[in-house]
Every structure is written in C-alpha cells, then in structure tokens.
Amino acid sequence: MNKVLTSLNTFFLILLFLSLIFSMFSFPKLNIDETQSIKVNFYELIQQNDILFDPPAANTLIKKEAKKTSAINEKTNADETSIISKFKINKLDIKNEITKIKLSKEREDILRVSAIIQQRISSIWIKPNSLSESLIAKVLINLAPSGEILNFSLIEPSSNTSFNESILTAMNKMTFFEEVLSLERKLFEKNFRNFNLVFKSSGEIE
Amino acid sequence: MIRFLSILFILVSNTIFSILEIEILKGSDNLSKVAFVPFGNESGIEENYGSQISKNIEKNMLLFGEFENLAVNEMLSYPSSENDFYYRDWKVLGVDYSVIGKVNSVNALGNLNISYSLFNINRRIKILEGEIVGSEDNIEDISKIISNRIYEQITGLRGIFDTKLAYVINSDADTYQMCISDIDGKNEQILFTSKAPIMSPDWSPDRKKIAYVSFENGLAEIFIQDLQSGERDSIQALGMTNSAPVWSPDGKSLALVVSFSGNPDIFLYSIRNKRLVRLTNHYGIDTEPSWSPDSKKIIFTSDRSGSPQLYEISTKSKRKKRLTRDGNYNARGRYFPDGKSIFFVHGNNGNFQIAIKKLSSRYIETLTSTSLDESPTISPNGNIIIYATKDGSNGYLGGITLDGKARFSLPVKNGSVREPAWSPLLN
Amino acid sequence: MEPIGIFILAMLCQVYSCAANVSDSVERMQYASVAGEEYLQGDKLETNLDDKVYFDFDKSALDAEDKNLLEQYLPEIKKAKIVRLEGHCDERGTREYNLALGERRALEVRDFLVVKGVSGKKIRVVSFGEEKPLKSASNEKAWAENRRVEISLY
Numbered sequence: 110m111n112k113v114l115t116s117l118n119t120f121f122l123i124l125l126f127l128s129l130i131f132s133m134f135s136f137p138k139l140n141i142d143e144t145q146s147i148k149v150n151f152y153e154l155i156q157q158n159d160i161l162f163d164p165p166a167a168n169t170l171i172k173k174e175a176k177k178t179s180a181i182n183e184k185t186n187a188d189e190t191s192i193i194s195k196f197k198i199n200k201l202d203i204k205n206e207i208t209k210i211k212l213s214k215e216r217e218d219i220l221r222v223s224a225i226i227q228q229r230i231s232s233i234w235i236k237p238n239s240l241s242e243s244l245i246a247k248v249l250i251n252l253a254p255s256g257e258i259l260n261f262s263l264i265e266p267s268s269n270t271s272f273n274e275s276i277l278t279a280m281n282k283m284t285f286f287e288e289v290l291s292l293e294r295k296l297f298e299k300n301f302r303n304f305n306l307v308f309k310s311s312g313e314i315e
Numbered sequence: 316m317i318r319f320l321s322i323l324f325i326l327v328s329n330t331i332f333s334i335l336e337i338e339i340l341k342g343s344d345n346l347s348k349v350a351f352v353p354f355g356n357e358s359g360i361e362e363n364y365g366s367q368i369s370k371n372i373e374k375n376m377l378l379f380g381e382f383e384n385l386a387v388n389e390m391l392s393y394p395s396s397e398n399d400f401y402y403r404d405w406k407v408l409g410v411d412y413s414v415i416g417k418v419n420s421v422n423a424l425g426n427l428n429i430s431y432s433l434f435n436i437n438r439r440i441k442i443l444e445g446e447i448v449g450s451e452d453n454i455e456d457i458s459k460i461i462s463n464r465i466y467e468q469i470t471g472l473r474g475i476f477d478t479k480l481a482y483v484i485n486s487d488a489d490t491y492q493m494c495i496s497d498i499d500g501k502n503e504q505i506l507f508t509s510k511a512p513i514m515s516p517d518w519s520p521d522r523k524k525i526a527y528v529s530f531e532n533g534l535a536e537i538f539i540q541d542l543q544s545g546e547r548d549s550i551q552a553l554g555m556t557n558s559a560p561v562w563s564p565d566g567k568s569l570a571l572v573v574s575f576s577g578n579p580d581i582f583l584y585s586i587r588n589k590r591l592v593r594l595t596n597h598y599g600i601d602t603e604p605s606w607s608p609d610s611k612k613i614i615f616t617s618d619r620s621g622s623p624q625l626y627e628i629s630t631k632s633k634r635k636k637r638l639t640r641d642g643n644y645n646a647r648g649r650y651f652p653d654g655k656s657i658f659f660v661h662g663n664n665g666n667f668q669i670a671i672k673k674l675s676s677r678y679i680e681t682l683t684s685t686s687l688d689e690s691p692t693i694s695p696n697g698n699i700i701i702y703a704t705k706d707g708s709n710g711y712l713g714g715i716t717l718d719g720k721a722r723f724s725l726p727v728k729n730g731s732v733r734e735p736a737w738s739p740l741l742n
Numbered sequence: 743m744e745p746i747g748i749f750i751l752a753m754l755c756q757v758y759s760c761a762a763n764v765s766d767s768v769e770r771m772q773y774a775s776v777a778g779e780e781y782l783q784g785d786k787l788e789t790n791l792d793d794k795v796y797f798d799f800d801k802s803a804l805d806a807e808d809k810n811l812l813e814q815y816l817p818e819i820k821k822a823k824i825v826r827l828e829g830h831c832d833e834r835g836t837r838e839y840n841l842a843l844g845e846r847r848a849l850e851v852r853d854f855l856v857v858k859g860v861s862g863k864k865i866r867v868v869s870f871g872e873e874k875p876l877k878s879a880s881n882e883k884a885w886a887e888n889r890r891v892e893i894s895l896y
Contacts, residue, residue, distance in 0.1 A: 514841070577852075577867065602838050603836060647838065665834075689835075689836055690837065705833075705880060734837065
C-alpha cells in the first residue's frame with residue numbers, strides 16, 4: 110500500500126510540476142487574447158477614421174501575423190502584413206460593420222430630417238422676451254406618413270403663459286413636415302410617427 | 316445686436332422605447348405682424364373718431380419697433396365687428412394678430428363708447444374683447460389704454476404707453492432744461508431752465524416728483540421738484556458735492572452721493588426727517604447708487620479696485636459684493652425690474668456701450684454698438700432700454716428691445732438731449 | 743470652567759462691538775457751509791501763466807509737467823485771496839462718475855499746493871464733471887483738452 114501511495118504521490122507531484130510548466134507556457138496564449146482585444150480596438154480606430162494606432166500594439170500584431178504568414182511567403186514585408194491584418198480584421202467584423210454602417214446611415218437620415226424640422230420651426234416661432242427665467246415646454250406631434258401634422262398637443266407646458274401661447278401660435282402656422290417623405294417607411298414609423306418638440310428659452314439674450 | 320451663432324442641438328435618442336426629441340432654442344427674427352383695422356363708427360356719428368383711435372393705437376404699438384403692421388390699403392376687408400371678421404382674409408396676408416373696433420355711441424356730453432377686439436389669426440381665436448367709455452377730448456388717453464391692453468395680451472408684459480420720460484436738454488452752451496414728456500415725445504413740459512448744468516433726473520415712485528442735480532448755486536446740489544405745483548426744494552448743501560439722487564422703491568428716502576472734503580460716498584437720506592445715514596466709507600470714489608426692486612440692496616460704482624466697477628451693498632448688513640470684473644470700466648448700474656439682472660455702461664477699447672449681466676451669470680453682454688452710449692434707463696416692464704448717445708456733437712436718445720430684435724431712436728429735439736429717465740407705471 | 747467663561751465673555755464682547763458698529767454708522771454730520779458765490783464776485787487776478795493742468799483718461803494724478811506749472815504759480819497764488827480749482831472730465835464714461843473724478847482732479851491740485859505751503863483755507867474746489875467741455879468734438883484731441891483743472895485766482 111505504501112508503495113502505491115508513494116507512486117501516486119510522485120504522480121501528483123509530477124502532475125503539479127507539469128501543470129506549473131504548462132501554466133508558464135500558457136502565458137503566450139494570454140498574449141494572443143490580448144492581441145485579440147487589440148484587434149477590437151483597432152477596428153474601432155478604423156471606424157473612427159483614426160488611422161493612427163498604438164505602435165507597440167501594432168508591432169505585436171504584425172509579429173504574430175508574420176509568424177503565420179512566413180510559412181506561406183517569406184518575402185512578405187511589414188507593410189503588406191499590416192494591410193493583410195487590416196483586411197483580416199475587417200473580414201472578421203464585416204457583418205458587424207455593415208450593421209453599423211446601416212445604423213449610422215439611419216442616424217444620419219434622422220439627424221438630417223430633424224435638423225430641417227428644427228430650422229423650419231425656428232423660422233416661424235416668435236419667441237417672447239423671457240429674460241428673467243429659463244423656460245421649457247414640450248409638444249407632442251403626431252404625423253401622417255405624408256408629413257401632414259395630424260395632431261399636436263402641449264404635453265408639458267411651461268410656467269409662462271405667453272411662452273406657451275407663442276408655441277401654440279407657431280405650431281398653428283405649421284401644417285406639413287414633407288421632409289419625412291424622404292425617409293424609409295420603417296424609419297418614419299419608428300421615429301417620426303410620434304415625436305416631441307422641446308421648446309427652450311435659456312433666459313438670456315440670444 | 317450681435318447674435319450668437321445659434322448652436323442648435325438635436326437629441327436623437329437611440330434607445331428603442333424613448334421618443335425622438337427635437338430641441339428648439341432659437342426663435343425667428345421676424346416680428347409679429349399686426350393688422351390695425353380702421354375702427355368703425357356707428358351710423359349717425361359725424362366725426363370719424365374710429366379711425367383716429369385705431370391710428371393712435373397703431374402708432375403706439377409701433378413706437379419701439381416691437382411689431383410689424385399691415386398697411387390699411389393692403390387689407391382685404393375692414394370688419395368692425397366679429398360678425399364680419401373672417402380669419403382667412405388675414406391668414407393669406409401673413410397677419411398674426413388683427414385689431415378691430417367700433418365707436419358705438421356719442422352722448423350729449425361728448426362721451427364715446429368704444430368696443431374693440433383682438434384676434435390671433437394662426438390659432439383662429441379671439442384673445443381679447445373690451446369696451447371703454449371716455450371723453451372725445453381724451454382720445455389719445457383712450458387709445459393708450461386700449462394699446463396697453465392689446466400689448467399685454469400679445470406679449471404677456473405690462474403695457475407702457477402711458478409712461479413718461481424725463482430728460483435734460485442742453486440747447487446751447489448756457490441753457491439747460493429739465494423736461495418731461497409722454498413716452499412718445501408728445502406733451503413736453505419744461506420743469507426748470509438754468510444757465511448752469513442740470514444732471515441726474517430720477518422719478519419718485521408715485522410719479523409726482525423728480526429729484527435732480529443743479530449747479531445753479533455754483534456747486535452740484537440736489538433738488539426735489541413737485542410736478543403739480545412746480546415747487547423746488549433743495550436738499551441743503553451737505554458737503555462739497557451732492558449728486559446722483561435716486562428714490563427708494565417706497566419713496567421715503569433717497570440714496571445719494573455726498574462728498575466731504577472730496578471723498579464721495581453713498582448715503583441714505585430720509586426725506587421726512589432730513590437725516591443722513593452713511594452707507595459706504597472708502598477713500599475711493601463711490602457713486603451712482605441705485606436701489607434693488609426689493610430695496611434690500613444698493614448697486615453703486617466704485618473705483619476702489621483701481622478702475623470703476625459695480626458693487627452691491629446690503630442696506631442692512633452693509634455687506635458688499637463686487638458684481639463686475641470684465642474690462643476696466645463698468646459704471647452706473649441699475650437693476651432690472653425683476654432684480655435678477657443689471658444693466659450698466661461698459662467701457663471696451665475706448666467705446667462706451669450699454670451692457671447687461673444676469674446676477675447669476677459670470678458673463679456680460681453688450682447691447683448697443685455706438686461708441687458713446689450712457690445713462691441707460693429701462694421700461695417698467697423690463698423689455699426696452701432707452702439710452703443717451705451722440706451723433707457728432709449732438710446728443711440724442713436711442714433705444715433697444717431686450718429680445719435684440721428692434722432698435723429705434725426717439726424724435727430729435729431742439730438741442731442735445733441727455734440723461735433719459737423712464738417713469739414708473741401709474742398704479 | 744474658567745476658559746469657557748472667558749470664551750463667553752469674548753463672544754459677548756464681539757456681539758456688543760458689532761452692535762456698537764452699527765449704531766456708530768448712523769452718524770450725525772457737521773456740515774461745512776459752502777457758499778458758491780463768494781469767490782465769483784471778487785476781481786479775478788490775471789496771470790500770464792497757462793491756467794489749466796491736464797490729465798489722462800480716468801486718472802487724477804499730476805505729471806511732472808503739471809507740477810512744474812503749479813510751481814510757477816506759487817508766487818501768484820500766495821498773493822491771491824482765493825484760489826478756485828475747477829475740475830473737468832471728457833465726455834467718455836458716465837456723468838456722475840465723471841463728476842466725482844473731476845473733484846478728485848481738483849483735489850489733487852489742491853493737495854499739491856497745500857504741500858507747497860498754500861493755506862488750504864483759501865482754496866475752493868468745484869467739479870463740473872463732463873458738463874462743461876471746452877471742446878464739444880468727440881475725438882482724442884478734444885478729450886485731452888477737456889480733461890483739465892482750471893485755476894483762477896481772486
């Protein structure tokens with residue numbers, strides 16, 4: 110029995126020792142994980158049109174890639190690898206990127222239409238003098254897909270009657286926001302079927 | 316008026332459940348367009364009182380450039396009662412508000428009965444309706460009352476067409492006149508003429524008296540003049556110089572400047588028992604006091620920091636606070652009627668302009684763009700500032716509305732006009 | 743217990759001195775009577791000296807040139823019964839502040855004369871602020887001429 114126990118003991122000792130060695134070997138693995146996280150960062154950097162990236166991070170990347178590609182082509186120089194690495198990253202995240210592009214296009218459309226609506230209201234809203242107080246009032250607008258204003262209501266009036274009156278007067282001058290016709294139907298339904306106008310007065314001379 | 320580049324924010328919320336919100340910060344530079352339809356006269360009334368009244372109202376409402384009007388010959392119809400009024404006639408002309416009215420009757424004593432209405436064309440509702448009785452001799456006053464009510468309904472601010480203005484005219488090197496007139500410049504009255512300078516007029520809160528400085532005895536001396544009787548009373552020469560009198564909101568005392576052996580300080584002077592109480596005591600110049608609307612504080616100019624700057628002092632605790640730090644000349648401060656902001660003369664690169672500052676804010680804002688602007692005075696409703704400025708060697712009065720939309724200058728007088736003081740409202 | 747007692751005593755003193763301060767500020771003034779006319783009636787003494795000293799904008803300090811001129815005045819001033827100093831400003835800035843500034847300028851001249859041995863009793867000081875300009879134009883030259891103290895001897 111003793112013998113068995115001693116051998117088991119040695120076995121476990123060896124196992125422990127090996128696991129220790131393996132754990133040491135596993136550091137490079139962790140390193141790879143890091144490069145992966147760098148990849149994500151790198152992607153986002155591209156997304157933000159910031160080509161400038163962290164040189165050491167790029168170097169490690171290039172090294173890794175170089176190791177892999179050296180088997181295929183030893184002549185590959187650093188420039189090309191970086192291009193390949195970029196390409197690879199994009200390929201990895203291509204789905205992600207497409208959705209992001211789509212989203213940013215939607216976002217852009219919404220911003221564009223919002224800006225026009227904002228401008229049109231600003232051009233007809235005769236803001237009363239309210240120097241002594243900052244005011245805020247919210248109007249809920251209900252649009253038809255044609256851009257026709259079906260309904261509006263002052264859902265959060267300000268404390269100042271003439272400020273509220275001026276908003277209602279401005280809203281009464283408005284009949285159509287035909288700008289929404291340029292939007293995809295889905296986008297319209299999601300964002301402009303019902304939306305809020307928030308009228309603000311800072312209480313300063315503008 | 317330099318308008319800020321309006322930075323418009325758009326909040327687009329990405330979360331699924333929240334609703335799109337578009338922020339509107341900037342209003343239009345356009346003015347509300349008002350149609351003043353000639354008032355009608357009931358058949359049998361010979362004199363055309365109606366159109367006199369509507370013309371007066373139109374003149375009043377346009378006085379400070381706050382509105383745009385529609386010319387009478389551009390109107391599609393001339394309704395004088397609600398039954399004949401069609402919104403579309405005005406909507407197509409881009410009118411925002413229409414004023415109509417009618418002289419219903421004139422009795423044997425010459426008393427007119429007038430009815431009037433105001434319509435918001437965009438909202439298609441009548442927002443004001445009224446009736447007034449007055450003598451045919453007082454058509455101007457009747458018009459002012461109607462103008463005030465229309466103005467109040469449209470702007471939400473107190474009407475100011477029955478206020479007055481005090482000012483000093485310097486017609487030649489040796490003639491100075493203390494004058495008052497209606498706010499539209501009519502009915503000018505000369506209170507006092509002197510060969511020596513006159514300065515610093517200020518209205519008592521009841522509008523019955525004016526305090527001012529006169530040099531008639533060789534030195535700056537404060538007088539109080541009763542408008543009804545014309546009687547003048549000197550506040551006995553107390554020091555070397557007595558100047559810058561301003562009435563307290565309750566009308567019982569004056570804040571003024573007395574200089575003993577050449578050191579001007581702010582004092583409170585009780586009118587009833589002629590007693591002086593010292594408010595500031597500093598070897599620098601302390602002058603140009605003015606009361607806060609709640610009469611708890613007094614704003615004044617002091618050069619204690621090396622250049623004229625504005626300070627406020629509590630009348631009870633005498634605690635002082637510096638109010639301005641921008642540039643090296645900020646003087647003659649006055650509070651807005653709400654007490655939350657101040658307006659004053661701001662010197663900037665050799666130009667002296669009218670500026671305002673919210674007491675809660677660090678920033679000042681210059682309102683005028685001429686270079687020798689001074690003596691600003693504010694309308695009792697806090698919406699208009701009139702100030703003195705110069706064109707060559709001739710002084711005239713300019714004005715600006717605080718939304719920055721309108722500038723105007725008051726009719727030129729025979730001589731150099733200076734130091735306007737806007738009267739309080741009649742209560 | 744003793745330190746607390748002293749503390750309370752000190753506090754009481756503080757409160758009392760504050761109260762004293764407040765009541766002290768309600769001063770009763772002795773008013774020097776200032777007759778405006780007296781020195782206008784006497785005969786004006788003519789001198790062949792420049793009768794004006796000039797100042798910088800928003801300043802009341804005398805420069806070397808001004809002091810030099812005033813030095814020359816001293817013999818004449820000693821002969822005179824009354825010295826009238828009239829302070830003025832240019833049109834820039836506010837009227838009431840300029841009234842005080844004009845007074846400041848005249849006092850600066852008076853102080854200089856007093857230091858030089860002129861009796862303060864015969865000096866009369868008055869300010870007109872910006873109310874009586876020599877030149878009515880709105881330019882640097884006119885402003886410089888208007889920022890002055892006029893000296894007249896009687």
